Amino acid sequence: MNGRNRQAFTLVELLVVIAIIGVLVGLLLPAVQAAREAARRMSCSNNFKQIGLGIHNYHSSFKQLPMQRGGTIRPPGTNNLQARLPVAPGQPHGGNNFHNLSPLVPLLPYVEQQALWEQISNRYQSKQNPGLFFNPMGPQVAMSLADHQANRYDPWLVNIPTYRCPSDPGIGLPAQGRTNYGFNLGDSIQFQNNGPRNQTGIVARTRAIRCRSTLRGMFRPRTVTKFRDVLDGLSNTVMGGELNTDLGDNHVTTRVIEERGILNNPSLCDDQVDPNRPQFWMPGADFASNSVQVQRGYKWMNGMAVNTGITTILPPNSTVCSNGNNTFTIGIYGPSSRHVGGAHILMGDGSVVFLTDSIEAGDPSIGNVRWNGTGPQAPGSESPYGLWGALGTCASGEVIEASFND
Numbered sequence: 001m002n003g004r005n006r007q008a009f010t011l012v013e014l015l016v017v018i019a020i021i022g023v024l025v026g027l028l029l030p031a032v033q034a035a036r037e038a039a040r041r042m043s044c045s046n047n048f049k050q051i052g053l054g055i056h057n058y059h060s061s062f063k064q065l066p067m068q069r070g071g072t073i074r075p076p077g078t079n080n081l082q083a084r085l086p087v088a089p090g091q092p093h094g095g096n097n098f099h100n101l102s103p104l105v106p107l108l109p110y111v112e113q114q115a116l117w118e119q120i121s122n123r124y125q126s127k128q129n130p131g132l133f134f135n136p137m138g139p140q141v142a143m144s145l146a147d148h149q150a151n152r153y154d155p156w157l158v159n160i161p162t163y164r165c166p167s168d169p170g171i172g173l174p175a176q177g178r179t180n181y182g183f184n185l186g187d188s189i190q191f192q193n194n195g196p197r198n199q200t201g202i203v204a205r206t207r208a209i210r211c212r213s214t215l216r217g218m219f220r221p222r223t224v225t226k227f228r229d230v231l232d233g234l235s236n237t238v239m240g241g242e243l244n245t246d247l248g249d250n251h252v253t254t255r256v257i258e259e260r261g262i263l264n265n266p267s268l269c270d271d272q273v274d275p276n277r278p279q280f281w282m283p284g285a286d287f288a289s290n291s292v293q294v295q296r297g298y299k300w301m302n303g304m305a306v307n308t309g310i311t312t313i314l315p316p317n318s319t320v321c322s323n324g325n326n327t328f329t330i331g332i333y334g335p336s337s338r339h340v341g342g343a344h345i346l347m348g349d350g351s352v353v354f355l356t357d358s359i360e361a362g363d364p365s366i367g368n369v370r371w372n373g374t375g376p377q378a379p380g381s382e383s384p385y386g387l388w389g390a391l392g393t394c395a396s397g398e399v400i401e402a403s404f405n406d
Contacts, residue, residue, distance in 0.1 A: 037167065037339075044165035044180070044242065044337075045344055045352045051162065051181055052239065052350040054110030055103070064226050068183055068219040069193070069303035071101035072137045073201035083140035084147050086124075086132035095139030095153070098199045099222055102308040103183055104163060104300045105137075111162045120155045127152050141302040144293055145174065156301050163300050167338040170245035174293045178245045179300035181346075182310040182335070184238040186217025187389040188368035189263060189313070189323065189330040192305050195221035210371035213379035216393040217312070218348060221303065227348070231395035234348030238391045241310040241335030242344040245297035250281045252319045253336035254296040256288040256306060257281060259321040264367035266313050266332055269321040288322045288329075295327065296320060304328060310335045312392025313368070313385050315361040316343040345391075355388075362386030 058066050074083065074096055083096045108117040124134040128151055139153055148157065157176050165180035185192055195215065196208035215223065218230060218239050230237050246254035252273055259268045274282040281287075299307045306320075306327040314334045322331035335355075337343035342356040366384040367377050376384050382398050383389030390398035 040166040041339055044167055044339075045354075047162050047165065048181060048240070048242065048344050048346050048352045049350065050111055051104075051107065052346045052352065054107045055239065056350055057110045058107060059227060064224050065219065066103035066106040067101075067222065067224065067303075068103055068185070068309065069100055069195065069221040070103070070106065071097040071099055071303075072135070074098045074199040076200065080140065080142075084143050084151065085139070086126040086129060086134045086151055088132055089123075095134040097138050098140050098142075099197065099201065100141045100199075100303050101137070102301055102303040103219065104160075104179060104181075104308060108160075111160075113160060113162070116155055116158060116160070124153065124155065127154070138301070141299060143176075145176070148176070156299070160300065165242060165337070165344075168245055169338070170247050170297070175245065175295075175298040176293070177298075177300045179297050179308060180242055180245060180337075181240055182243045182297075182308045182333070183219040183240045184217040184392055185219060185221075185305060185309045185311055185333075186215060186394075187312045187383045187385055187392045188214045188216055188370055189305075189311065189332060190214040190368060190370045191221070192309070192311075192330040193221055193328065195223050197222040213371040214369065216369070216383075216396060218394055219309075225394075229394055230348055232390075232393065232398065232400070235351070236391065236400040237348040237394055238310075238312060238345055239348045239350075240346040241316070242337045243297050243310060243333075244336040244338060246295035250285070250287075252279060252281060253317055253334075254320065255281060256295065256327045256331065257319075257321045258286045258288045258325050260323055262321060262323050262332055263330070263370070265365050266368070267364040269314065269319040269332055273319060288327045288331075289325050296333070305331060305333050309333055312383075312389050313361075314364060315357055315359050315388050316345075316355055317357045359388045360386040361388040 078096060083098055086095055120138050122136055126132040134153055159177050163179040168180050170178055191211045191214055196203050196211045218237055244254045257272055262268050272281055272285040274280050311333050313332050316335045318334045320333050322329050335343040342354050345353050345355045362385040369377050369381050382396055383393055
């Protein structure tokens with residue numbers, strides 16, 4: 001044979017091979033990214049299912065749901081500063097959570113976090129002052145990073161994987177322990193944070209009567225609720241929802257603005273959205289004046305609505321806003337997610353469904369049902385917020401015709 005042996009590819013052949021590889025990478029990369037997001041979304045759903053199972057097991061043990069803003073009451077004479085401090089054994093006052101814990105705290109033993117629960121439910125020795133101890137069930141959850149620097153309470157700073165959705169990139173400070181899951185507070189914001197009891201555990205009789213008209217979700221602050229209270233059916237009632245944590249980017253689903261009047265007109269929340277970038281607030285928006293440490297999903301142990309609550313007023317991935325000048329006042333805090341088109345919702349029967357942003361949500365310009373309301377706002381009225389609002393009420397008698405598990 002006298003043919004010449006080819007020793008290498010020609011330049012043209014190499015360029016053709018490189019071009020083919022580039023085309024294949026361009027075709028495969030979106031598929032790889034989609035597969036990764038599908039895996040994150042599945043993990044997000046599975047974590048929520050574990051929380052739902054934990055709630056059902058908790059109810060089986062204690063015959064009630066874990067309380068929104070539960071925990072230890074404020075002893076007489078204890079002020080807010082004392083509630084953040086460790087004390088010597090036998091001394092009064094000292095670290096006390098002021099009836100402010102979220103349901104995620106008592107759920108710890110039911111989501112395979114027994115070791116952390118043991119730290120919280122027993123006296124905890126101060127690292128900076130070994131002769132001092134925090135009381136069982138922990139100190140005031142409103143502790144700032146400066147408070148922790150002086151008297152660190154480690155359990156409040158733990159990030160728990162089960163309480164996080166992998167699709168949310170939020171991590172680290174200024175949050176203390178992020179969560180992507182909140183509990184259904186219903187379709188009305190009146191008495192949303194306080195409920196019928198004060199920090200000392202005393203029931204205010206008049207307010208308790210009024211709360212019965214407005215607290216319509218499965219979880220109600222400082223109130224014992226049970227599955228038997230869900231007269232609309234567990235499969236027809238929202239138990240919780242996914243939520244984004246704040247990234248410091250003025251996103252409409254995480255950074256809270258002040259918008260007074262939302263009790264009478266929830267659509268006011270949209271007044272300060274940037275028309276050119278509708279996922280963000282416009283420059284100069286009137287943000288609620290709390291510290292940057294008090295934003296959406298920043299404290300899994302805190303029972304305030306901004307941290308661990310959701311409302312069924314505006315649909316998923318809508319704006320969040322406060323009725324006052326800080327995030328401790330009542331507000332509209334709908335579910336949200338980093339997924340495209342909707343958010344995961346935990347139903348009362350423990351199932352997790354993905355509800356879209358386009359779910360029928362009635363008229364957002366109609367005010368909330370409340371104790372002194374009239375017309376569509378009168379106590380006992382069906383939710384003015386359509387299917388979405390109806391799913392958020394426990395005993396309003398709305399007929400749910402849609403299926404959420406198809």
